Amino acid sequence: MQMTSKDSINITAFTWPAGFDSDSTHAGLKEEQDDMGWIYSEVPASAAGVYTTNQFQAAPTKLTKQTINLKHQLQAVVMNSGNANSCNGAQGQTDALKMQALSADKLKIGKDLVAVASTGVIGEPLPMDKIEAGISQLHLSQSAGITKAILTTDTHPKTITVKCLIDNQPVTLTGFCKGSGMIHPNMATMLGFVTTDAAIDGQQLQSMLSTTVDETFNQITVDGDTSTNDMVMVMANGVAGNEPLTESSEDYPTFVKAFKLVLTHLAQEIAGDGEGASKLVEVNVTGAFNHLEGQQVAKAIVGSNLVKAMIFGADANWGRVMQAIGQTTAHVDIDGVSVSINGMQMVANSIATGIEDAKVSASLKNSKVVIDVDLNAGSAEGTAWGCDLTYKYVQINASYRS
Incomplete structure (x- = not known):
């Protein structure tokens, strides 16, 4: 794809931004389909997140929030479907930490650079033997399998890739999400992930995400129920080579527009794929x-x-x-x-x-x-x-x- 206009923003076929890899596998949490996976950045990335306001916040959601808030930096996120690891008490916290540690060991990075996300049935302990085996099967590739592996009652993967020019450098933003029921976000079983190769400070990214979520994901509803596991997470690894974006950057409005396009598209995808929905x-x-x-x-x-x-x-x-x-x-x-x-x-x-x-x-x-x-x-x-x-x-x- 060749962009001729500096402020042009184009939706393209799904592809990961530069410096990102992914993989998925069938760990046995669900029948006959991939149910685990991860996203990995070749370098530590600026990170931001927003999370469910449900008082029974799930163990992986709490852990990811704590991890991101340390220094707004991540290098990987490991995720599973089929089990939400929610309302499992101290054991749930231990299991989320183990998922984080196992993934960090496999990727040879610090635990404080790994986020964890889970979705599925509430109140059932994670089968850690299957989780451990699943993580051992994950590798690094350009696979898009993770976009299917996180689905629960969704009827299809929800993805988008957007490209734009920042400092005359091609920048890619790729997002995917899952969510069909228990959707009434106030930052439902809703999970959203956005990756980009743009350079932007983590605190600036957090501010942008929080503002944009209020205009997109927080403006959808399927059934009025807010889940224990909601989160939307962004990783920006800077591999595109642009000067770090700030509000005073000439191309900041272009990036904000592209970012909002990604989140709006994903929010509409969730709304349109509500459980049993026809419209x-x-x-x-x-x-x-x-x-x-x-x-x-x-x-x-x-x-x-x-x-x-x-x-x-x-x-x-x-x-x-x-x-x-x-x-x-x-x-x-x-x-x-x-x-x-x-x-x-x-x-x-x-x-x-x-x-x-x-x-x-x-x-x-x-x-x-x-x-x-x-x-x-x-x-x-x-x-x-x-x-x-x-x-x-x-x-x-x-x-x-x-």
């Missing part, structure tokens, strides 16, 4: 009193079970949207709200426009549904993403451990 739902709010209220209203609408069921049933019942708005504490012009569904205005000045429900219902059968709301209370905006609520969601979660 991606996007809600755009305008006329909000401030940005925070715009975000809150958008997420309230997309998270409403009544709205989600309405969309699944292709029922053009705009009253569901109005109730979702009304139950928030946001500023609203009670007599001035507008609601459009898939570009068709159903509500103006808080009353029906008279558009035929049949036209809107037909559009609700599309794989993506867009709801636009004007609160007429200010000039701020907000956006959130989610999915419909289907019979299959109940079926999946009624037999999750079976």
